[in-house]
Amino acid sequence: MALNEYEIKKQICDIGKRIYDRNMVAANDGNISVKLNDNEFLCTPTGVSKGFMTPEFICKVDAEGKVLQANKGFRPSSEIKMHMRVYQKRPDVGSVVHAHPTFATAFAIAGIPLTQPIMPEAVIALGCVPIAPYGTPSTMEIPDAVEPYLEHFDQVLLESHGALTWGQDLQTAYYKMESVEFYAELLYKARQLGGPKEFDEKTVQRLYEIRRQMGLPGRHPADLCQNKGQANCHNCGNCSSSGANGGASEEMISEITRKVLASLGK
Numbered sequence: 001m002a003l004n005e006y007e008i009k010k011q012i013c014d015i016g017k018r019i020y021d022r023n024m025v026a027a028n029d030g031n032i033s034v035k036l037n038d039n040e041f042l043c044t045p046t047g048v049s050k051g052f053m054t055p056e057f058i059c060k061v062d063a064e065g066k067v068l069q070a071n072k073g074f075r076p077s078s079e080i081k082m083h084m085r086v087y088q089k090r091p092d093v094g095s096v097v098h099a100h101p102t103f104a105t106a107f108a109i110a111g112i113p114l115t116q117p118i119m120p121e122a123v124i125a126l127g128c129v130p131i132a133p134y135g136t137p138s139t140m141e142i143p144d145a146v147e148p149y150l151e152h153f154d155q156v157l158l159e160s161h162g163a164l165t166w167g168q169d170l171q172t173a174y175y176k177m178e179s180v181e182f183y184a185e186l187l188y189k190a191r192q193l194g195g196p197k198e199f200d201e202k203t204v205q206r207l208y209e210i211r212r213q214m215g216l217p218g219r220h221p222a223d224l225c226q227n228k229g230q231a232n233c234h235n236c237g238n239c240s241s242s243g244a245n246g247g248a249s250e251e252m253i254s255e256i257t258r259k260v261l262a263s264l265g266k
């Protein structure tokens with residue numbers, strides 16, 4: 001059942017609290033938007049903590065990011081142009097989330113994209129997470145830097161800044177942010193333990209095939225690989241993965257596949 005505007009505003013507040021409580025934003029950081037229709041979008045206001053919003057905080061803008069409605073004292077996010085670029089280039093997208101989750105942002109600051117295929121869920125849900133080159137916040141530099149990734153991905157790291165995710169609805173866009181951060185945290189910790197075992201090409205391709213069979217919405221390198229007929233796993237242009245998998249056997253691969261499907265309720 002479609003939610004009414006007030007319920008969507010409440011949902012934005014709930015997700016704002018969630019990203020704040022989960023350490024994905026500090027103080028007044030981060031922003032969230034939801035598409036209502038082709039010319040109406042709800043967004044978080046600038047300069048408030050996204051952890052303590054109520055529905056009256058939420059602003060409404062048009063497709064150019066201009067204010068349609070905002071209560072006294074509230075102006076749309078300073079990053080609204082970044083959100084609008086995603087909606088312009090991806091008509092399938094219904095929501096955009098920007099946050100500064102600790103581990104993902106640490107990789108963004110170090111300039112390291114998340115390209116190592118290390119766990120089935122990240123490979124299926126994300127493929128990989130490229131880095132959009134640094135842009136000054138609130139300027140057109142960030143939308144311009146993000147644009148090249150919109151066609152093939154549903155998430156990017158923003159160099160020296162944070163992360164941006166998008167999806168068909170708010171929950172999907174938020175879950176992408178969780179997945180990016182979880183992947184970044186695991187990759188960081190595995191590196192502390194001597195480095196992750198990467199899946200080999202065959203294992204990645206099997207996971208990509210699962211994603212295709214599941215018909216998951218959104219964009220993913222699995223679709224790019226199929227379209228281009230390429231064999232390599234990560235097509236973000238940043239991949240330096242060695243492809244060493246530590247000897248994954250057929251049994252291990254099928255066990256992983258079973259677990260993935262079970263966790264996805266298939």
Ligand code: 13P
Nearest residue numbers: 029030031046047077078
């Ligand atoms: P706003 O409060 O203007 O949305 O900005 C927060 C932020 O994180 C900018 O990158």
